Amino acid sequence: xxxxxxxxxxxxxxxxxxxxxxxxxxxxxxxxxxxxxxxxxxxxxxxxxxxxxxxxxxxxxxxxxxxxxxxxxxxxxxxxxxxxxxxxxxxxxxxxxxxxxxxx
Amino acid sequence: xxxxxxxxxxxxxxxxxxxxxxxxxxxxxxxxxxxxxxxxxxxxxxxxxxxxxxxxxxxxxxxxxxxxxxxxxxxxxxxxxxxxxxxxxxxxxxxxxxxxxxxxxxxxxxxxxxxxxxxxxxxxxxxxxxxxxxxxxxxxxxxxxxxxxxxxxxxxxxxxxxxxxxxxxxxxxxxxxxxxxxxxxxxxxxxxxxxxxxxxxxxxxxxxxxxxxxxxxxxxxxxxxxxxxxxxxxxxxxxxxxxxxxxxxxxxxxxxxxxxxxxxxxxxxxxxxxxxxxxxxxxxxxxxxxxxxxxxxxxxxxxxxxxxxxxxxxxxxxxxxxxxxxxxxxxxxxxxxxxxxxxxxxxxxxxxxxxxxxxxxxxxxxxxxxxxxxxxxxxxxxxxxxxxxxxxxxxxxxxxxxxxxxxxxxxxxxxxxxxxxxxxxxxxxxxxxxxxxxxxxxxxxxxxxxxxx
Numbered sequence: 001x002x003x004x005x006x007x008x009x010x011x012x013x014x015x016x017x018x019x020x021x022x023x024x025x026x027x028x029x030x031x032x033x034x035x036x037x038x039x040x041x042x043x044x045x046x047x048x049x050x051x052x053x054x055x056x057x058x059x060x061x062x063x064x065x066x067x068x069x070x071x072x073x074x075x076x077x078x079x080x081x082x083x084x085x086x087x088x089x090x091x092x093x094x095x096x097x098x099x100x101x102x103x104x
Numbered sequence: 105x106x107x108x109x110x111x112x113x114x115x116x117x118x119x120x121x122x123x124x125x126x127x128x129x130x131x132x133x134x135x136x137x138x139x140x141x142x143x144x145x146x147x148x149x150x151x152x153x154x155x156x157x158x159x160x161x162x163x164x165x166x167x168x169x170x171x172x173x174x175x176x177x178x179x180x181x182x183x184x185x186x187x188x189x190x191x192x193x194x195x196x197x198x199x200x201x202x203x204x205x206x207x208x209x210x211x212x213x214x215x216x217x218x219x220x221x222x223x224x225x226x227x228x229x230x231x232x233x234x235x236x237x238x239x240x241x242x243x244x245x246x247x248x249x250x251x252x253x254x255x256x257x258x259x260x261x262x263x264x265x266x267x268x269x270x271x272x273x274x275x276x277x278x279x280x281x282x283x284x285x286x287x288x289x290x291x292x293x294x295x296x297x298x299x300x301x302x303x304x305x306x307x308x309x310x311x312x313x314x315x316x317x318x319x320x321x322x323x324x325x326x327x328x329x330x331x332x333x334x335x336x337x338x339x340x341x342x343x344x345x346x347x348x349x350x351x352x353x354x355x356x357x358x359x360x361x362x363x364x365x366x367x368x369x370x371x372x373x374x375x376x377x378x379x380x381x382x383x384x385x386x387x388x389x390x391x392x393x394x395x396x397x398x399x400x401x402x403x404x405x406x407x408x409x410x411x412x413x414x415x416x417x418x419x420x421x422x423x424x425x426x427x428x429x430x431x432x433x434x435x436x437x438x439x440x441x442x443x444x445x446x447x448x449x450x451x452x453x454x455x456x457x458x459x460x461x462x463x464x465x466x467x468x469x470x471x472x473x474x475x476x477x478x479x480x481x482x483x484x485x486x487x488x489x490x491x492x493x494x495x496x497x498x499x500x501x502x503x504x505x506x507x508x509x510x511x512x513x514x515x516x517x518x519x520x521x522x523x524x525x526x527x528x529x530x531x532x533x534x535x536x537x538x539x540x541x542x543x544x545x546x547x548x549x550x551x552x553x554x555x556x557x
Binding site: 026042043048049050069071 | 162164165180181183185210213218
């Protein structure tokens with residue numbers, strides 16, 4: 001079920017993976033998502049925890065270190081590949097959209 | 105160590121009313137009461153400086169309904185949220201309460217779809233017993249009471265208004281079923297309101313705090329009415345009510361002990377599962393014992409043997425023998441005396457029965473008398489009762505006015521059998537049925553008339 005859900009990424013998932021290019025903890029991810037999306041996307045701690053758990057299970061990210069209560073994660077190669085595929089899919093969608101909309 | 109005194113507040117909200125609970129807690133904090141802990145629907149506050157606090161309720165998927173202290177997985181989730189700026193307050197089952205004074209932190213759940221799914225799951229787990237399963241089982245009770253009213257014949261109708269048991273059954277179960285329909289309708293409304301919103305990725309729409317308070321008032325009123333009904337029902341049950349009362353008196357301490365144990369600081373998931381399983385078995389045993397007591401109470405009572413006399417209390421519709429009561433002596437070597445008084449009444453009607461059975465030795469016939477006084481201020485209920493007795497009479501004769509006047513009555517009817525004398529004496533709103541079985545009819549007449557006088 002989890003894997004099936006991860007075949008395409010939702011908007012928050014896409015931004016979370018984008019913000020995990022380097023080792024980051026929960027607060028870092030929340031801040032980065034907000035800054036990359038220029039405040040458009042906000043991810044709550046509960047939602048983020050659920051998604052990170054899902055990503056860990058699917059091997060898209062990995063835990064790098066645990067310092068007391070603080071846990072840090074980074075995207076894996078598999079995750080990068082998935083993110084790239086999603087980027088390409090979105091890029092194709094934008095290109096197709098541009099072509100059609102320019103003609104109108 | 106000095107025990108801190110908390111201010112306890114009751115707030116009834118269903119698991120899908122999370123915004124109302126948050127609003128309630130935020131209001132209290134603004135008034136200078138900060139939440140310290142909660143136990144079910146009771147919230148415990150401590151006085152503080154009035155402050156603006158944001159509360160958030162979240163359902164954590166991996167927590168279990170038995171959890172009252174966080175397990176490892178829940179602890180990880182709590183740590184994560186605390187790292188992100190939220191302060192953990194307490195959890196119960198899947199429900200977790202956090203708060204913060206920082207206004208910039210995003211809410212805990214920004215995925216409305218996941219939140220909606222969790223709320224529905226949690227609501228179903230917590231409310232399916234009280235608002236779906238139990239009301240369905242109570243439909244049987246409601247049905248049997250209505251059946252007795254509709255098909256019980258004239259005596260059944262009179263009994264219904266005088267006894268009050270079925271009347272209260274209809275009241276209690278009727279209120280409960282109506283309440284469960286109302287609660288389920290609210291839940292369905294919450295689902296329907298949000299299905300489209302979730303699909304569109306919009307925020308969920310919750311019932312407002314005001315709406316929940318209104319609904320809570322409805323629930324509390326219904327529960328109070330039901331409680332009065334239950335007390336009334338116990339009172340109308342007589343001896344059976346005592347058994348059920350004892351049963352409840354056994355159930356309540358067990359539930360209290362169970363809640364004390366599960367809210368213990370060191371209670372973990374395994375401990376709580378054990379407490380719940382063992383507690384449920386004990387509760388079932390008490391209920392079963394109580395039910396057996398009720399059943400036994402219908403079939404036989406106690407024997408007090410003194411100087412060769414045995415007193416038996418029994419239900420007069422069921423014959424009691426010494427064998428049933430476990431006495432291994434020749435039945436006829438005893439003197440039986442069974443006195444029974446049954447007094448019941450409601451504002452609509454009252455019915456008092458007195459009976460007395462006596463047997464000096466086995467050779468003689470069983471002498472007994474019984475007197476039943478029925479009274480109602482409503483003529484149609486009186487008519488039903490009189491109709492019932494006339495219906496049962498074999499050869500009912502109306503005695504002439506002289507006799508009636510001599511008995512200070514409006515009308516008198518009589519049924520005469522070989523050994524039976526039965527009189528129905530009518531005076532205004534009152535009907536007295538007086539009946540006797542005696543070996544000697546003259547003796548019967550004398551005794552019965554002296555009894556009436």
